[in-house]
Amino acid sequence: MDDNSSKSDVQKAEDLKIQANDAFKANKFAQAIDLYSQAIELNSSNAVYWANRAFAHTKLEEYGSAVQDATKAIEVDPKYSKGYYRRGAAYLAMGKFKEALKDFQQVKRICPNDPDATRKLKECEKAVQKIRFEEAISVGHTETRSIADSIDYHTIEVEPQYTGARIDGDAVTLDFVKQMLDDFKKQKCIHKRYAFQIVLQARDLFRSMPSLVDVNVPNSGHFTVCGDVHGQFFDLLNIFELNGLPSEENPYLFNGDFVDRGSFSLEVILTLFAFKCLYPRAMYLARGNHESKSMNKIYGFEGEVKSKLNDTFIELFAEVFCCLPLAHVINNKVFVVHGGLFSVDGVKLSDIRAIDRFREPPEEGLMCEILWSDPQPQLGRGPSKRGVGLSFGADVTKRFLQDNNLELLVRSHEVKDEGYEIEHDGKLITVFSAPNYCDQMGNKGAFIRFTAPELKPDIVTFSAVPHPDVKPMAYANNFLRMFQ
Template identity: 85%
Template sequence: MPIMENHNSNVSRAEEIKVLANEAFKAHKYAQAIDLYTQAIQLNGQNAVYWANRAFAHTKLEEYGSAIQDATTAIEVDPKYSKGYYRRGAAHLAMGKFKEALKDFQQVKKLCPNDPDASKKLKECEKAVMKLKFEEAISVPESERRSVADSIDFHTIEVEPQYTGARIEGDVVTLDFVKKMMEDFKNQKYLHKRYAFQIVLQTRELLQALPSLVDINVPNGSRFTVCGDVHGQFYDLLNIFELNGLPSEENPYLFNGDFVDRGSFSLEVILTLFAFKCMSPSAIYLARGNHESKSMNKIYGFEGEVRSKLSETFVELFAEVFCCLPLAHVINEKVFVVHGGLFSVDGVKLSDIRAIDRFCEPPEEGLMCELLWSDPQPSLGRGPSKRGVGLSFGADVTKRFLQDNNLDLVVRSHEVKDEGYEIEHDGKLITVFSAPNYCDQAFRSLLKFSFDVNQKGT
């Protein structure tokens, strides 16, 4: 009898905690909701609703790997619980795994034949899978593929007399041009495609000449600014420049990936960053993020935005240029800056990163994938990625990597931080995020590092 009473008490308490978790979820406090759903699961792990709800909260934090794990458990607990399949299908869809998502939404449709949302998602998946098969059927082998950049001559594109926007005189991108272009973008005017082609092609040429790991020297007493994800938030980018000054040789920046997707002004952001790169290559450094890839751009908005504002040719051109972006930077031989994080094996040297052939779409495993996708974790060692790609790594992994390469600090981005940055791993790792209006949140958007070449640390 006491055992039964204890069980009933746990079930009742779990329901109370689930209500609190639901309230946290509705308030957009997704991390808090996950903690509460976890407490409910610990009291009663045989309730599929708790697992599916936690999966949904993970999805809101873009932790798709964790969402898939929870949704799968919900299905194992109750194979007839449609939301388990729905949550897993949604996570697969967000990761671009259309075939897996299709199977899940087919099951949802089978269990809930009259659910209009399930029918809509099923049609989306069917369309995506059909498109994928068509693209695979007509695809040209990599060795035979011709660069779209080589087929473009921007000099032959005429600028209409009625065009009143920013103009590049000759082949030199000037500060006056960049200022005028940003002002036009601020007023939601477009840049003529002739100049857009010129900026993107010149940036491609500059990036192609760089190694996969770029060394940066910051003179003693000089300032150097590292910015994290911008994600198409053009007005936040303007705010950064307003607060911290425009990029110049005296005021250099490193933008650490994820320039595009999600925000409505990804094209304006990338053209502005590329224009500064053309104006003065040492005024701005650019690193590849996991969103500088075809698969992410297809799902999260950049591809559609470019197609709408410019053309299909630009979609292909940006994809090519993103493959030229360096994967990481080292500042003053002491600070390693990368978008995602570290590796699934110890002993990776900076020379291994320099040796990566980066001129491709990111693979689903290996050093390049891990540089773009991995995240730190509070516990030691390594664990599965909450995103479903890359891995999670602890303070001991960070410490060994720094020791192996005679470095002092890892700076990375890739995660939303309420204060704009977070210091972890015993002060050896800093995450910086620079899109203050991302997901309707507001927080500090800028992290500055001042490097002294005569001192360790920052």
């Protein structure tokens, strides 16, 4: 008799858990989820399997699924502290500090003498107190003042000892940008006068653009679409090495999530904004879900800006991110958006053009779904594994494209092993441009080159390049780092 067939389901489930744990340690989180799922099928009354799968979901930023699994672990065993711990960590990653606090309080009740639980509870209490304080002082501000309108970069003096890149006058030049990139490679920051100039000029350009931007590529011309970069500046430079610097003849669209997680987010955003100032018609930028105050507060951009520049820039970037367009259409054929499609059928391009985007992302509606949604293999629509937005099937993609006379949907927002994935009968491509994401995922990066008039996607993949010894999440919320 085969040895495996003689084992009980409980024993088989334990074997699968061991394999899943090994996959997790090797950063193969999707494989770990699959193995934990098999273990759960054999023995669904083991809270450990649910909690472990929740942790793997957290690593893939599938926080909605993590909350569901951790809740199931708690239902199976209400005294299992790891269930509350995993759910609290997932809530924390979603910026839901108050819900996280309740779970860590429960961990403390179950394990009153655990010093780790005590430390994390204290950090969570501090985070919630800070949020309450910020909410209290923001009450009564009926009109939002513009920080940008209060800054005049012309009045900022550049000290004689400053040796970095300089802008003479009001125009960003290619020589300046190249010098700035060299400074960034050496981990030097540009003077705040020039940083203000770049960000303010980029803001003026974004404010003048519609929420849905039409991109026209002339016949025989090409156009490159990149996905998430997430503060991986040295990989961004590698894209330019492989595909050429942005120029009028070599235009780019970067499809959101420029910042957070990677610890060179300021260098990335200043580079992209500088190229926008230099070539307004050859550098397009779309907002991602990480171009928001709540994400930047948790995942590192706010801390990085504070460390490298000052608090005024934190407010300024938050304001400029609210000016970024939400979607692009290339030659009336290719629809490009950071996240995905919508919870209702019948959404037209005119509806997207009509979105009032000058705000922090809402928790529901078209703007939220554009930034957060993901494709799913099943038809129809389903709940989001992230806990925000939704999942949509091939039929939803097909109807949206048909309704708007489009041929292809390109989106980003998800790590892919090969840097890209083609789904939904070839009608949807995910492109992700941050290789070896967070220095641990081992994925490739990719970008897509389109040549007019056919606009057939030519996908180029690439591997990560070395970067200075600054770890991802180095500037992230202290509390969040405790769970990495």
